[in-house]
Amino acid sequence: MKACGLIVEYNPFHNGHAYHIQEAKKVSNADCMIAIMSGSFLQRGEPAIIDKFHRTKAAISAGIDIVLELPYVFAVQNSDIFAKGAVLSLNELGVSSICFGSESGNISYFIKSYENYKEKEPIFKNILKSRLAEGMSFPEASKLAYQEIGLTNKELDLAQPNNILGFSYVKAIMDNQLPIEPLTIERTKNNFHDQMITDKIASATSIRKNLIDMNQLTEEITKAIPNATINQLEHYKKLANIWHTWEHYFHLLHYRVMTMSKEELREIHGVTEGIENRIKNAAKQANSLYEWIELVKTKRYTWTRIQRIFVHILTNTTKKDIEPIIHSQKIPYTRILGLTNRGRKFLNTRKKDISTPIITSFNRETNQMLEMEERATHAYLSILNPDTRRKLFQQELRAPIISETEKD
Amino acid sequence: MKACGLIVEYNPFHNGHAYHIQEAKKVSNADCMIAIMSGSFLQRGEPAIIDKFHRTKAAISAGIDIVLELPYVFAVQNSDIFAKGAVLSLNELGVSSICFGSESGNISYFIKSYENYKEKEPIFKNILKSRLAEGMSFPEASKLAYQEIGLTNKELDLAQPNNILGFSYVKAIMDNQLPIEPLTIERTKNNFHDQMITDKIASATSIRKNLIDMNQLTEEITKAIPNATINQLEHYKKLANIWHTWEHYFHLLHYRVMTMSKEELREIHGVTEGIENRIKNAAKQANSLYEWIELVKTKRYTWTRIQRIFVHILTNTTKKDIEPIIHSQKIPYTRILGLTNRGRKFLNTRKKDISTPIITSFNRETNQMLEMEERATHAYLSILNPDTRRKLFQQELRAPIISETEKD
Numbered sequence: 001m002k003a004c005g006l007i008v009e010y011n012p013f014h015n016g017h018a019y020h021i022q023e024a025k026k027v028s029n030a031d032c033m034i035a036i037m038s039g040s041f042l043q044r045g046e047p048a049i050i051d052k053f054h055r056t057k058a059a060i061s062a063g064i065d066i067v068l069e070l071p072y073v074f075a076v077q078n079s080d081i082f083a084k085g086a087v088l089s090l091n092e093l094g095v096s097s098i099c100f101g102s103e104s105g106n107i108s109y110f111i112k113s114y115e116n117y118k119e120k121e122p123i124f125k126n127i128l129k130s131r132l133a134e135g136m137s138f139p140e141a142s143k144l145a146y147q148e149i150g151l152t153n154k155e156l157d158l159a160q161p162n163n164i165l166g167f168s169y170v171k172a173i174m175d176n177q178l179p180i181e182p183l184t185i186e187r188t189k190n191n192f193h194d195q196m197i198t199d200k201i202a203s204a205t206s207i208r209k210n211l212i213d214m215n216q217l218t219e220e221i222t223k224a225i226p227n228a229t230i231n232q233l234e235h236y237k238k239l240a241n242i243w244h245t246w247e248h249y250f251h252l253l254h255y256r257v258m259t260m261s262k263e264e265l266r267e268i269h270g271v272t273e274g275i276e277n278r279i280k281n282a283a284k285q286a287n288s289l290y291e292w293i294e295l296v297k298t299k300r301y302t303w304t305r306i307q308r309i310f311v312h313i314l315t316n317t318t319k320k321d322i323e324p325i326i327h328s329q330k331i332p333y334t335r336i337l338g339l340t341n342r343g344r345k346f347l348n349t350r351k352k353d354i355s356t357p358i359i360t361s362f363n364r365e366t367n368q369m370l371e372m373e374e375r376a377t378h379a380y381l382s383i384l385n386p387d388t389r390r391k392l393f394q395q396e397l398r399a400p401i402i403s404e405t406e407k408d
Numbered sequence: 409m410k411a412c413g414l415i416v417e418y419n420p421f422h423n424g425h426a427y428h429i430q431e432a433k434k435v436s437n438a439d440c441m442i443a444i445m446s447g448s449f450l451q452r453g454e455p456a457i458i459d460k461f462h463r464t465k466a467a468i469s470a471g472i473d474i475v476l477e478l479p480y481v482f483a484v485q486n487s488d489i490f491a492k493g494a495v496l497s498l499n500e501l502g503v504s505s506i507c508f509g510s511e512s513g514n515i516s517y518f519i520k521s522y523e524n525y526k527e528k529e530p531i532f533k534n535i536l537k538s539r540l541a542e543g544m545s546f547p548e549a550s551k552l553a554y555q556e557i558g559l560t561n562k563e564l565d566l567a568q569p570n571n572i573l574g575f576s577y578v579k580a581i582m583d584n585q586l587p588i589e590p591l592t593i594e595r596t597k598n599n600f601h602d603q604m605i606t607d608k609i610a611s612a613t614s615i616r617k618n619l620i621d622m623n624q625l626t627e628e629i630t631k632a633i634p635n636a637t638i639n640q641l642e643h644y645k646k647l648a649n650i651w652h653t654w655e656h657y658f659h660l661l662h663y664r665v666m667t668m669s670k671e672e673l674r675e676i677h678g679v680t681e682g683i684e685n686r687i688k689n690a691a692k693q694a695n696s697l698y699e700w701i702e703l704v705k706t707k708r709y710t711w712t713r714i715q716r717i718f719v720h721i722l723t724n725t726t727k728k729d730i731e732p733i734i735h736s737q738k739i740p741y742t743r744i745l746g747l748t749n750r751g752r753k754f755l756n757t758r759k760k761d762i763s764t765p766i767i768t769s770f771n772r773e774t775n776q777m778l779e780m781e782e783r784a785t786h787a788y789l790s791i792l793n794p795d796t797r798r799k800l801f802q803q804e805l806r807a808p809i810i811s812e813t814e815k816d
Binding site for chain 2: 251254287314315382383390
């Protein structure tokens with residue numbers, strides 16, 4: 001059996017994602033589709049709109065055979081660390097290829113860029129370093145560094161954030177010399193940040209905005225997402241009474257920051273260079289999370305970077321927790337959130353070659369490894385009433401989701 | 409000028425407290441009444457029903473000339489540490505006497521008991537130690553130890569919790585050989601834990617219960633409290649929309665415990681002997697704070713002791729924060745929450761003899777000293793909306809309250 005890996009957030013799963021699966025199947029010629037998905041909190045430092053298991057169910061309905069959870073330690077990070085965690089996890093399961101969406105849909109552009117990049121890597125790193133030292137933000141500094149080493153050609157413009165994640169995937173595969181073929185398919189029409197929903201394809205950003213603003217499933221939305229997502233969004237709302245947004249966590253984060261010393265804040269992953277002072281001072285004035293981030297933001301500390309720090313404060317994740325793992329060349333474990341019969345068959349053929357622990361649920365042995373995951377999930381569920389959060393946490397203990405429709 | 413000290417919580421201030429002030433004035437023959445009052449959280453490990461400044465105003469209206477804040481580090485503690493902090497603070501201000509309520513109203517009983525106790529202190533401590541080692545709670549173990557050394561005579565039965573606080577005050581005065589005369593007046597009729605409100609005197613416990621249950625000021629209550637308290641309770645409710653109870657903090661405490669490691673829990677003041685495991689496990693089942701404490705409670709860990717631990721978790725107060733201070737023979741500072749003209753005059757006569765810093769508000773110099781106080785207040789206010797908590801915190805920065813009616 002042959003597997004293809006996808007790196008996803010499915011926040012929520014929409015028609016563009018369904019298209020991605022279908023096209024990835026074609027180009028990879030794989031029999032098993034494996035998605036590695038962020039759990040409670042996402043790469044840009046936001047809570048997922050519904051929990052990981054409801055998103056897993058929607059993914060399985062749409063043709064994914066195995067849903068892995070990208071460990072928290074990689075999930076709420078910049079694109080390079082995020083990509084490294086995801087790619088190493090998929091490699092652990094023995095995927096033959098990884099397929100991602102891009103503007104061009106042409107993988108050779110990425111490979112050529114990677115080769116150019118490697119030639120000039122020392123120069124790139126020097127420029128990056130000095131730009132950062134000047135107080136520039138990481139995205140701005142790397143944009144400039146890519147420009148200066150000439151990686152802003154028409155074929156693949158690395159000054160465009162859209163192309164960065166794909167490039168990070170290719171870099172993680174090539175740098176680690178993994179036996180994985182990188183594949184890409186052309187993105188469908190709408191731009192990533194486009195907030196207007198048109199036709200049957202809409203970005204996850206615009207879908208989330210509409211869901212939160214309208215606080216219900218409008219006709220516009222239901223056109224852009226498969227039935228399984230409609231069901232999962234409705235089911236979650238019925239259970240939890242909300243779709244999660246950052247504002248729901250404002251009072252918890254505020255309480256936490258106001259009862260932490262600056263020394264404790266400095267121990268949190270991502271808190272450097274005195275940003276703890278800005279966070280503390282702004283907390284006194286902010287009436288909302290939005291206002292708080294606006295007050296903390298600087299040229300160097302972008303909105304996204306602050307959101308990630310806020311997630312790490314909320315989940316009480318320290319540098320000591322994260323650093324040994326992200327600097328290692330091995331992932332700590334592989335956790336399965338859901339699978340189909342076909343997924344199970346694939347896993348059986350691979351079992352003997354998988355060297356990291358495969359985790360299917362919390363128990364005496366896995367508790368230690370899943371500690372950060374557990375904290376993140378508890379923080380995620382903390383805004384719900386006791387009964388609901390207990391019910392939702394039960395699935396963590398019982399995971400994975402087994403597909404009800406046997407697809408093979 | 410001559411001052412008399414009272415050790416109080418005023419949660420809320422009621423007619424019994426007014427009677428206490430009036431009688432204390434008589435027996436002490438003092439011109440200045442100084443009350444040392446717990447701030448946001450109280451001795452038994454509970455949040456105050458309204459904030460410290462609203463309680464301060466009621467106290468000043470009733471004849472108190474200076475309201476001091478008992479530092480958090482002493483306020484949420486067993487009776488001996490509570491008494492030590494309060495008595496040393498009052499001594500710092502140079503009170504001639506300290507007057508407390510008791511069943512008998514006869515100070516010689518306390519002094520005789522103290523003398524008997526001192527004779528048998530080593531025996532008492534041995535019994536206490538071995539009873540504690542058997543797994544008994546501190547109140548149970550000391551009750552037995554008092555019985556065994558014969559301090560359960562009719563005149564002052566130290567097996568009765570009512571008498572313990574008074575005894576602790578006398579002990580703190582005598583042990584430290586302070587130039588303070590201990591005085592006591594007879595308590596008014598109702599028992600401390602009596603929940604029926606009768607006549608014009610009612611216990612603070614019964615008043616709080618009625619306020620919380622009815623969620624308004626009933627006729628019964630208004631009979632038992634002075635007008636100033638009615639005004640302060642109403643004013644606070646208008647501002648904050650609530651009167652504080654522990655249940656308001658359940659979600660914050662739960663969030664906090666679920667995102668702490670057991671190692672971190674063990675650093676919190678009061679967490680010993682594996683109680684962190686019970687706290688964590690019970691958190692998974694509890695639907696309310698009440699249920700949570702019920703689940704954690706053991707023979708050794710009484711309800712009150714767990715409530716105090718919960719306050720320290722909520723306020724993020726560690727052993728490292730507290731222990732150096734409570735084991736010292738000096739108080740770190742004296743903080744004034746409110747005063748009258750007469751209070752100010754008394755302070756002026758004393759200024760040159762006061763060796764600890766006198767704090768009237770938060771500023772660059774006092775920030776460090778008030779760090780624990782600030783955390784406790786932020787935790788206390790965390791359940792309110794941003795605008796209200798900011799408004800209420802302003803008074804911390806502006807303190808003290810200056811009496812509007814000049815009483816001399």
